[in-house]
Amino acid sequence: MKTERLKQPIFRIRGRRSLYFYCILTGIVSGLGAFLFSRILAFSEYLLLDRAAGLSLPHPSGEFLIESQDVLHWGIPFSDEYRPWLVFLLPVLGGLLTGWIVNRFSPESGGTGSDAMIDSFHNQEGRMNPVVSLVKSVATIFTLSSGGSGGKEGPISQIGAGFGSLLATFLKAGARARRTLLLAGTAGGLGAIFHAPLGGALTSVEMIYREDIESDSLIPCIISSVSAYLVYSSLNGFNTVYKVADTEFSRYTDLIFYFGLGILCFLCGDVFIRIFRKVQSFSGSLKISPIIKPALGGLLVGIIGLFLPETIGTGAGVLQVALDGKDPVGTQGIFSSAYQATGLWLVAIFFILAGMKILTTSFTIGTGGSAGMFGPSLFIGGMLGGGVGTLAKILMYPDLSVTSFILVGMGAFYAGVASAPIAGMIMICEMIGSYTLLPPLMVVSILTFVLSHKISLYRAQKETRFQSPAHFWDMNRDFLEEIQVKTWKDRLRTLAVTRDHILLSELEEEALKIQASDYIVLDQENLYVGILSLRKVRHTLESRYVVGNLITVRDVTDTTAPCGKLDDSLASLLKILIDRDLDKIAIQENGQFLGYLRFADLMKIYFENTFPKISK
CATH class of the missing domain: 1.10.3080.10 (Clc chloride channel)
Known part of the structure; x- marks a missing residue:
C-alpha cells in the first residue's frame, strides 16, 4: 500500500498573480512600518531637539509635526530656551547610544542600510535578517533625533525589504521570487515616506546597478509602492513632501x-x-x-x-x-x-x-x-x-x-x-x-x-x-535553450538517491560519506517522490536523541520539487534549480526515474560548449 503524499501548502508563490498578491501585502506592511517609524522619529526629535536643546528647526510641509499644545499633558519639564551646550552634546550621546545598540544586537545595522539591501540582492539570494530592520530602525531614531546627519529612508526601506525577504522565506519561495519581494519591500518604504509611488519603485530597481535596472521586478515594485503609498497617505494625509509655488523653465539661456x-x-x-x-x-x-x-x-x-x-x-x-x-x-x-x-x-x-x-x-x-x-x-x-x-x-x-x-x-x-x-x-x-x-x-x-x-x-x-549572481541563469540563455536533456543522457547520475522509508538520521550518516547535500527521494517502487535538502532540514543533537528513530526521509521531503524530462531544455532545468534553490534535479520519462543532473553538471556543459578550446 502506497503511503499518501503530503498535500501542497496553501500559501505558495505559483505564478505572477500570486506574486503580485504578496507584493500588495508587502506594500501594506511597508506603509504601516513607515507610518509608525515616522511618528516615533517625530516625537523623539521634538523631545530632544525642540524641547531639550531649544532648536526651532523647520519642517517640510508634508511631514508630520508635533505641536507644543499636543504634548502639554506629557509633563515635559523643558522650556523653549536655546541651549547650545546640548546642541553640542546630543550628537555625542546619540552616537554613543547608537554604537552600543548596533554592536550589541546587530553589527550589520550600522551605515546607510541601502548597501546591505543591495548586497543581499546580489550575493545572498535576497535573504535579510529581520532583526537587522528592527535594530536599524531603533538606531536611526537615536541617531537623527540626537542631531546626527542622515536620512530616514534607510531604515524605512529596510523594514519593507526585511518583511519581503521574511515573507519569501515563509512561503519557501525560490531565490528569484525572494529577490523580487526584497525589492518590492524597499520600493514600498520609499514610495510611502516620500509620497512618491512611481519614484520609490524606480529607485529600488535602479539603485542596485550602475548602468542598468532590474526590469523584471519593476511591476511588482510598482504594485508594492502604490500599496504602501495608499496606506501611509490614508494615515498621514494625501499631500506632497514639499509645497512649491514658483517653478518654471521658460528660457533656453x-x-x-x-x-x-x-x-x-x-x-x-x-x-x-x-x-x-x-x-x-x-x-x-x-x-x-x-x-x-x-x-x-x-x-x-x-x-x-x-x-x-x-x-x-x-x-x-x-x-x-x-x-x-x-x-x-x-x-x-x-x-x-x-x-x-x-x-x-x-x-x-x-x-x-x-x-x-x-x-x-x-x-x-x-x-x-x-x-x-x-x-x-x-x-x-x-x-x-x-x-x-x-x-x-x-x-x-x-x-x-x-x-x-x-x-x-x-x-x-x-x-x-x-x-x-x-x-x-x-x-x-x-x-x-x-x-x-x-x-x-x-x-x-x-x-x-x-x-x-x-x-x-x-x-x-x-x-x-x-x-550579478542574480542573473547567472541569463548568461547565453539562447544556447542552453537549444540543448535538450536527452543529448546529455550519459551525464545522468544516480549516486545521491535515497528511499523515502529510511530514517533521516541514517541518511545524514550516509551523506557524510559521499559529501552530498541534496538527495533525490524515491519510494519502494522506484517512483519519484521529491527532493530532500540537508542544507535546510537536518537533526539537531537534541532532536537526534529524542526523535532520531521516528522521522523518516519522506516526513521532511519537499514533494513539490519538480522533475525534468528528456525533452526539456537545459535552460528550463537551470531556471528551476535557481528559483527553487536546489543542487540537483531528477529526470524521469514515462514515470520511470532515469537519474539526475546537478547544477555543476549544467555549468560544465555550458562551459565545454561555449569555450571548447579552454575546456580541452
Missing part, C-alpha cells in the same frame, strides 16, 4: 547655468564620496571599541551644529525654507544671521551649507552611525542648486526662479552619487507634485550621471545585471 549646476554636482558628489570613504577607512583603522566610534563622529557634528544647526538632523525642513525663497540660515547658532542674507553672501551661505552637510553626514554615518544617504544627498544638491540659481539671478535674470534650481540640484546630485538618473528625476517631481521641471531635470541629471560613471555611493552595486 537658463541651460547655461543648469549645465554649470550639473558639473558642480558631479564635482561635489566626487568630494562627498571621497570624504565619506576616508572617514570610513579612518574609523575602521582606529583601535578602539566600535561603540565609541559614532560618538567621536558626533563630536565633530556637535561642533558644526553650534555654528550651523541647519546641517544636523535630516535637513528636510531647511530645504522647505529655501524652496519658499527664504534665507536657509535661521536665527540660532553661534554665527546665526541676524538679517536676511542677500547677494553674493547668500550664494556663499548655500555653498557653505552644502559643504558642512557633507562633513556632518560623513562623520555621522562613516563612523558607524545609522541613517540613510538619500536625504542628505537631496540637501546637498538643493543647496548647490540654490547657490547657482542665486548667482544666475544676480548676474543675469532678476526674475529667475531659484526654487527651480534647488529642485534640479536635488535630483541631479542624487543621480550622480547613486547612479540613478531616472529615479532622481521622477522622485523629485512626485515630491513636489509637478512635472514642470522635468526637462531641466532630465538634462542635468543625465549630465551628472555621465560625468559620475566612475563613482558610486553604494559599494555593493554591480555595473549591469550580467555581473
Whole structure:
C-alpha cells in the first residue's frame, strides 16, 4: 500500500498573480512600518531637539509635526530656551547610544542600510535578517533625533525589504521570487515616506546597478509602492513632501547655468564620496571599541551644529525654507544671521551649507552611525542648486526662479552619487507634485550621471545585471535553450538517491560519506517522490536523541520539487534549480526515474560548449 503524499501548502508563490498578491501585502506592511517609524522619529526629535536643546528647526510641509499644545499633558519639564551646550552634546550621546545598540544586537545595522539591501540582492539570494530592520530602525531614531546627519529612508526601506525577504522565506519561495519581494519591500518604504509611488519603485530597481535596472521586478515594485503609498497617505494625509509655488523653465539661456549646476554636482558628489570613504577607512583603522566610534563622529557634528544647526538632523525642513525663497540660515547658532542674507553672501551661505552637510553626514554615518544617504544627498544638491540659481539671478535674470534650481540640484546630485538618473528625476517631481521641471531635470541629471560613471555611493552595486549572481541563469540563455536533456543522457547520475522509508538520521550518516547535500527521494517502487535538502532540514543533537528513530526521509521531503524530462531544455532545468534553490534535479520519462543532473553538471556543459578550446 502506497503511503499518501503530503498535500501542497496553501500559501505558495505559483505564478505572477500570486506574486503580485504578496507584493500588495508587502506594500501594506511597508506603509504601516513607515507610518509608525515616522511618528516615533517625530516625537523623539521634538523631545530632544525642540524641547531639550531649544532648536526651532523647520519642517517640510508634508511631514508630520508635533505641536507644543499636543504634548502639554506629557509633563515635559523643558522650556523653549536655546541651549547650545546640548546642541553640542546630543550628537555625542546619540552616537554613543547608537554604537552600543548596533554592536550589541546587530553589527550589520550600522551605515546607510541601502548597501546591505543591495548586497543581499546580489550575493545572498535576497535573504535579510529581520532583526537587522528592527535594530536599524531603533538606531536611526537615536541617531537623527540626537542631531546626527542622515536620512530616514534607510531604515524605512529596510523594514519593507526585511518583511519581503521574511515573507519569501515563509512561503519557501525560490531565490528569484525572494529577490523580487526584497525589492518590492524597499520600493514600498520609499514610495510611502516620500509620497512618491512611481519614484520609490524606480529607485529600488535602479539603485542596485550602475548602468542598468532590474526590469523584471519593476511591476511588482510598482504594485508594492502604490500599496504602501495608499496606506501611509490614508494615515498621514494625501499631500506632497514639499509645497512649491514658483517653478518654471521658460528660457533656453537658463541651460547655461543648469549645465554649470550639473558639473558642480558631479564635482561635489566626487568630494562627498571621497570624504565619506576616508572617514570610513579612518574609523575602521582606529583601535578602539566600535561603540565609541559614532560618538567621536558626533563630536565633530556637535561642533558644526553650534555654528550651523541647519546641517544636523535630516535637513528636510531647511530645504522647505529655501524652496519658499527664504534665507536657509535661521536665527540660532553661534554665527546665526541676524538679517536676511542677500547677494553674493547668500550664494556663499548655500555653498557653505552644502559643504558642512557633507562633513556632518560623513562623520555621522562613516563612523558607524545609522541613517540613510538619500536625504542628505537631496540637501546637498538643493543647496548647490540654490547657490547657482542665486548667482544666475544676480548676474543675469532678476526674475529667475531659484526654487527651480534647488529642485534640479536635488535630483541631479542624487543621480550622480547613486547612479540613478531616472529615479532622481521622477522622485523629485512626485515630491513636489509637478512635472514642470522635468526637462531641466532630465538634462542635468543625465549630465551628472555621465560625468559620475566612475563613482558610486553604494559599494555593493554591480555595473549591469550580467555581473550579478542574480542573473547567472541569463548568461547565453539562447544556447542552453537549444540543448535538450536527452543529448546529455550519459551525464545522468544516480549516486545521491535515497528511499523515502529510511530514517533521516541514517541518511545524514550516509551523506557524510559521499559529501552530498541534496538527495533525490524515491519510494519502494522506484517512483519519484521529491527532493530532500540537508542544507535546510537536518537533526539537531537534541532532536537526534529524542526523535532520531521516528522521522523518516519522506516526513521532511519537499514533494513539490519538480522533475525534468528528456525533452526539456537545459535552460528550463537551470531556471528551476535557481528559483527553487536546489543542487540537483531528477529526470524521469514515462514515470520511470532515469537519474539526475546537478547544477555543476549544467555549468560544465555550458562551459565545454561555449569555450571548447579552454575546456580541452
